[in-house]
Amino acid sequence: MNDIDVRNAVHKKLLKRHHSDADTLVLDELGICLGACRVDIAVVNGILHGYELKSAKDTLERLPAQVKYYSAVMDKVTLVVSDNHYEEAKKIVPDWWGIKVVTQGSRGGIHITHDRAEKANRSIDPLRLAQLLWKEECLTLLEKWDSLKGNKSKPRFKLWEVVTQVVPKSELQNEVRSHLKQRTSWRT
Numbered sequence: 001m002n003d004i005d006v007r008n009a010v011h012k013k014l015l016k017r018h019h020s021d022a023d024t025l026v027l028d029e030l031g032i033c034l035g036a037c038r039v040d041i042a043v044v045n046g047i048l049h050g051y052e053l054k055s056a057k058d059t060l061e062r063l064p065a066q067v068k069y070y071s072a073v074m075d076k077v078t079l080v081v082s083d084n085h086y087e088e089a090k091k092i093v094p095d096w097w098g099i100k101v102v103t104q105g106s107r108g109g110i111h112i113t114h115d116r117a118e119k120a121n122r123s124i125d126p127l128r129l130a131q132l133l134w135k136e137e138c139l140t141l142l143e144k145w146d147s148l149k150g151n152k153s154k155p156r157f158k159l160w161e162v163v164t165q166v167v168p169k170s171e172l173q174n175e176v177r178s179h180l181k182q183r184t185s186w187r188t
Contacts, residue, residue: 001056001082001104009102009110010041010051010080018043025181033128037069044180047075048173049118054089055102056082063092072128075173076118086115096121126169129176130160137179138163144175 007028011019018024023045030042030050041051050070054060070077071094078098081089086101093099098118103111133141138159142148147166151159167175 001102001110003053003055003058005104005110006053006055006080006082006102007040009112010053013110013112014051014080014100015041015043018045021045023181032073032132033069034131037066039070039074042074044177046177048073048177048180049076049078050074052077052079054079054081054085056084056104058082058085060085060088060092063089067093067097069128071121071123072125073132075121075124077121078118080112090115095119124169124173126164126172127160129169129172130163132176133160133163133179135159141167141175141179 011026015026018026025044027042027044028040030039031037032039039050040053043049043051052063052066052070054063076098077093077096078100079089079093080100080102083101083103086099090099096119097116099115101113101115103113105111130138135156138156139148139152141163142151142159145166147162151162154162163172
């Protein structure tokens, strides 16, 4: 059982209803924290929900750093972990992360069982969240909040700081989700 097997099973079994929802965006490999980490699967709708996948062939070496980065921007996170990594992974992820356990049946089928429900993340970092916005999206947001004056020519990294000073965190979360769903192009 490798990453693609787990990924396909998650899309087919856990995210099926999200794929058919016109108001939901499902993305593979969403870069976060200025590319320091990639969310294996991100679901963007009323929340930003990240799925971290650990197949039987993976290691847990990067998981502590992934916990840090996911926890900075994701409203909820679910770890989908192979049964051979389950015990160790459960010690690494915070209590608010959901856990699903993946096993491979005798005929090769992938089975996903529920272990722990995900809860709301209470420690989102507004600056890390703002870093998901492109420059034009920052400018649009600042215009909406009557704070565009004096900021049009600033580089993106300065705009992120201004956005976090002007826009309340809960509104910023809504705005980031909205902008992510409105994008027509993901690779620049």
